[in-house]
Amino acid sequence: xxxLEKKDVFRGxxxxxxxxxxxxxxxxxxxxxFVVHPGGVAILAHPSPGEILFVEQxxxxxxxxxIELPAGTLEPGEDPLRTAHRELEEETGYRxxxxxxxxxxxxxxxxTSELMYFYQAGDLTSGAQxxxxxxxxxxxxxxxxxxxxxxxxxxxxxxxxxxxxxMVFPL
Amino acid sequence: xxxLEKKDVFRGxxxxxxxxxxxxxxxxxxxxxFVVHPGGVAILAHPSPGEILFVEQxxxxxxxxxIELPAGTLEPGEDPLRTAHRELEEETGYRxxxxxxxxxxxxxxxxTSELMYFYQAGDLTSGAQxxxxxxxxxxxxxxxxxxxxxxxxxxxxxxxxxxxxxMVFPL
Numbered sequence: 001x002x003x004l005e006k007k008d009v010f011r012g013x014x015x016x017x018x019x020x021x022x023x024x025x026x027x028x029x030x031x032x033x034f035v036v037h038p039g040g041v042a043i044l045a046h047p048s049p050g051e052i053l054f055v056e057q058x059x060x061x062x063x064x065x066x067i068e069l070p071a072g073t074l075e076p077g078e079d080p081l082r083t084a085h086r087e088l089e090e091e092t093g094y095r096x097x098x099x100x101x102x103x104x105x106x107x108x109x110x111x112t113s114e115l116m117y118f119y120q121a122g123d124l125t126s127g128a129q130x131x132x133x134x135x136x137x138x139x140x141x142x143x144x145x146x147x148x149x150x151x152x153x154x155x156x157x158x159x160x161x162x163x164x165x166x167m168v169f170p171l
Numbered sequence: 172x173x174x175l176e177k178k179d180v181f182r183g184x185x186x187x188x189x190x191x192x193x194x195x196x197x198x199x200x201x202x203x204x205f206v207v208h209p210g211g212v213a214i215l216a217h218p219s220p221g222e223i224l225f226v227e228q229x230x231x232x233x234x235x236x237x238i239e240l241p242a243g244t245l246e247p248g249e250d251p252l253r254t255a256h257r258e259l260e261e262e263t264g265y266r267x268x269x270x271x272x273x274x275x276x277x278x279x280x281x282x283t284s285e286l287m288y289f290y291q292a293g294d295l296t297s298g299a300q301x302x303x304x305x306x307x308x309x310x311x312x313x314x315x316x317x318x319x320x321x322x323x324x325x326x327x328x329x330x331x332x333x334x335x336x337x338m339v340f341p342l
Contacts, residue, residue, distance in 0.1 A: 001229070010181040010188055014204040015282060017181055017188060022231070030305045033185040034232035035206060035282070058172070059280040060193070061205035066280055073281075105328040108278050108285065109230040109237055110244075111186060111206070116330070134201045157276040159287070159330050166337035 001025065009033070037114035040107070041084040042071040042160040044168055045096060045121035052147055053124075054140040054161075055091050067140060067150065068158045080117040088121060090130045092139045097123030102167055107159065118164055144169060172196065180204070208285035211278070212255040213242040213331040215339055216267060216292035223318055224295075225311040225332075226262050238311060238321065239329045251288040259292060261301045263310045268294030273338055278330065289335055315340055 002023045010017035016036040023029055045053040058065045072087030074080060084099050099121050107114045131137055142150070150156040151165055173194045181188040187207040194200055216224040229236045243258030245251060255270050270292050278285045302308060313321070321327040322336055 001231075009183065012180065012188070012190060012204045013202060015188060015206070017183070017186060019183055020231070024305065024307075028304070031184060032231040033183045035186070059277070060172075060191070060203040061282060061284045062277050062280045062286070063284075064280075066277065068280075071281075103325070103328075103333075105330055105333055106230070106233050106235075106237065107330050108283070109233045109235075109239075109329055110242075111232060112279070113232045113234075114279065115233070133199070134195065136195075154274070157274075158280055159276055159278050159334060162274075162276055163330060163333050163337070166334070 004029065033111070035112040035114070037112050038074040038076060038078075039080060039115045039117065040071060040073050040160075041080050041087055041117045041119060042069045042164055043084050043088045043096075043099075043119045043121050044069055044102075044164045045088055045092070045094060045124060047094065047124050047126070047141055050144050051141050052144060052165075053088075053092050053094060054142055054147070056138040056140050057136060066158050067156050067161070069161045069164045071160055081119075084117065084119045084121070089127065090132075091137055093127040093129045094121075094124045095127060096121035097125075103163075105163070116160060118160070118167070120168060175200065204282070206283040206285070208244075208283050209247060209249075210245040210251060210286045210288065211242060211331075212245070212251050212258060212288045212290060213240045213335055214255050214259045214267075214270075214290045214292050215240055215273075215335045216259055216263070216265060216295060218265065218295050218297070218312055221315050222312050223315060223336075224259075224263050224265060225313055225318070227309040227311050228307060237329050238327050238332070240332045240335050242331055252290075255288065255290045255292070260298065261303075262308055264298040264300045265292075265295045266298060267292035268296075274334075276334070287331060289331070289338070291339060 004021040175192040180190045
């Protein structure tokens, strides 16, 4: 496969899309469109043993209010560990002494470069949320059993949250 | 929240992006950009007890060859059950007598509307792949224990595949 052209076809406030022209092994020319993404983090944090921090927010793209693990996007060049600390504090007010990388994975490799770093956080101290102007996020603390039940009944239905719960707390 | 304008800002061969103008509760105007997606399916299929079908393919957006569950995108108006049968056969050649919906979830609700339907398939009969011109997909059959080990060591690192394995085979 040979890259003939890397082409920015959309640059927005949040999303950047590329449509690269490629030549495959058979000499055919194809176009590959994808969302260029700097990477993301998701954090499974325990305010006390047996409890997990979630955030509840309206997600415009899907038209629903979802319960999710705290998460966010890397700033350009930012170390994902730093992003994890930053996003946990911004979205929930909690600071974590311990932040361990559990896994990293591609969210939807068919159409975005996004690599997600999944952390588990402990030794938390609470503080105040620091949200951006257009963010409205409610912090929800659930017991592990509640969260697992909400996953089974479909109330929790966000991929990074499913992966976080399932990797750390097998069904 | 009030929608002031729904605006198509990019229409490509694969991706469509919208940037809608909204007015939030405080009267502030914001823009929400997202990839409009018709929905997807992923299939955990068993050619024999203890074995799982995977597909291996180069994923240009992430620059890696990934091992994933067979998966695909809904045609406009298509029933996801039909998509699951179609994509399993196209990508692997296998037809399934049984196809059960295990769960549905949002892949990345921050920037796309994609809802993923996750199926488990049984009673398979093998046949020939039917790939599109620009697809190059290798079918890989792994034993369940191999797959779980490849998940633990990071060789399997695709979100829909992690969710499929973890939901059906707890760690």
